[in-house]
Amino acid sequence: LENRREQPQRVSDLTANPTQESWLPAPLMCVRLPLQENSRRQKQHLSQRFDSLYSTLEERKKELVQRVSREQEERVSHVRSLIRQYGEHLEISAKLVESAIQAMEEPQMAAYLQVCAGRGVSGKGRRTDGYSPAQLQ
Numbered sequence: 001l002e003n004r005r006e007q008p009q010r011v012s013d014l015t016a017n018p019t020q021e022s023w024l025p026a027p028l029m030c031v032r033l034p035l036q037e038n039s040r041r042q043k044q045h046l047s048q049r050f051d052s053l054y055s056t057l058e059e060r061k062k063e064l065v066q067r068v069s070r071e072q073e074e075r076v077s078h079v080r081s082l083i084r085q086y087g088e089h090l091e092i093s094a095k096l097v098e099s100a101i102q103a104m105e106e107p108q109m110a111a112y113l114q115v116c117a118g119r120g121v122s123g124k125g126r127r128t129d130g131y132s133p134a135q136l137q
């Protein structure tokens with residue numbers, strides 16, 4: 001009967017001071033210390049594994065960011081070279097159109113041929129680069 005009266009008091013003492021271990025029986029006290037040590041080691045091991053995983057992920061993230069940046073720079077460089085190349089093609093095409101317009105406006109063929117000769121263009125389908133039309137086909 002006395003144990004029943006003491007139990008509510010022990011429960012209230014335990015809730016008031018949860019670190020107090022005097023309420024545990026002696027056999028449980030012997031088991032408690034190795035369990036606490038094992039728990040501490042497992043927490044430490046788990047923490048180390050998470051730290052390792054986090055550092056691996058951060059390293060991988062850094063590598064991927066560098067790779068994406070490098071690929072982006074390569075693509076931008078390629079696009080710039082294409083813009084430059086197409087700009088040159090456009091300039092050449094504009095000059096060709098301009099000379100074609102001039103040729104269409106020439107009233108005399110002799111003057112047209114002189115203009116063409118001045119630009120390195122020969123008449124009657126002959127090429128000045130050393131290739132014959134048969135070689136090009």
